[in-house]
Amino acid sequence: MSENRVIMDEAAIRRALTRIAHEILEKNKGIEGCMLVGIVSRGVHLAQRLAERLEDIEGVTVPWGELDVTPYRDDRESAEGTAAAGDQLKGLEVQGKKVILVDDVLFTGRTIRAAMDAIMDCGRPESIQLAVLADRGHRELPIRPDYVGKNVPTSREEEIEVLLQERDETDVVRLTQKRGN
Numbered sequence: 001m002s003e004n005r006v007i008m009d010e011a012a013i014r015r016a017l018t019r020i021a022h023e024i025l026e027k028n029k030g031i032e033g034c035m036l037v038g039i040v041s042r043g044v045h046l047a048q049r050l051a052e053r054l055e056d057i058e059g060v061t062v063p064w065g066e067l068d069v070t071p072y073r074d075d076r077e078s079a080e081g082t083a084a085a086g087d088q089l090k091g092l093e094v095q096g097k098k099v100i101l102v103d104d105v106l107f108t109g110r111t112i113r114a115a116m117d118a119i120m121d122c123g124r125p126e127s128i129q130l131a132v133l134a135d136r137g138h139r140e141l142p143i144r145p146d147y148v149g150k151n152v153p154t155s156r157e158e159e160i161e162v163l164l165q166e167r168d169e170t171d172v173v174r175l176t177q178k179r180g181n
Ligand SMILES: O=P(O)(O)OC[C@H]1O[C@H](OP(=O)(O)OP(=O)(O)O)[C@H](O)[C@@H]1O
Pocket: 039, 040, 041, 042, 043, 103, 104, 105, 106, 107, 108, 109, 110, 111, 112
């Protein structure tokens, strides 16, 4: 019944990112000392979009970078070929900064746990915050997002699929049945 249900269309994604940008500004009383870090893969595009929105609103450039957390995962098979976190951030300084992690989907929380480890490897941020486009529940770790595009109640047999213009030539968040179910 829930096969391929559209959860967010292009307009909903756009509005959610605009709202999250305002929430970031409100929580941090501006953007001073903040940086965005998008998790590979689609979190990177969301971080870039958020940085652009923040810049439109505040008129200042917001530093942002990207992070592939593969070497820090607890379920990794091989991290071969993935650069150390510090190299991936290309000189972006996390020491003393408010680091805002950005990802498309929050599920078990294991990706974000790995991302926090990667950030801590690069320095001691003032804080780490988390922005996600969709939170589908089923956490296995004590991790909660600070900014959420949409909370989506799901069963374990379902999957959230996020498609973004930059990679997929369309903007949509869909709820699908896991293959094999
Ligand atoms: O909370 P978790 O259980 O860790 O799940 C969430 C992660 O899963 C997906 O990434 P995936 O590993 O599928 O890679 P992708 O972003 O390249 O699709 C998604 O983009 C999140 O990063």
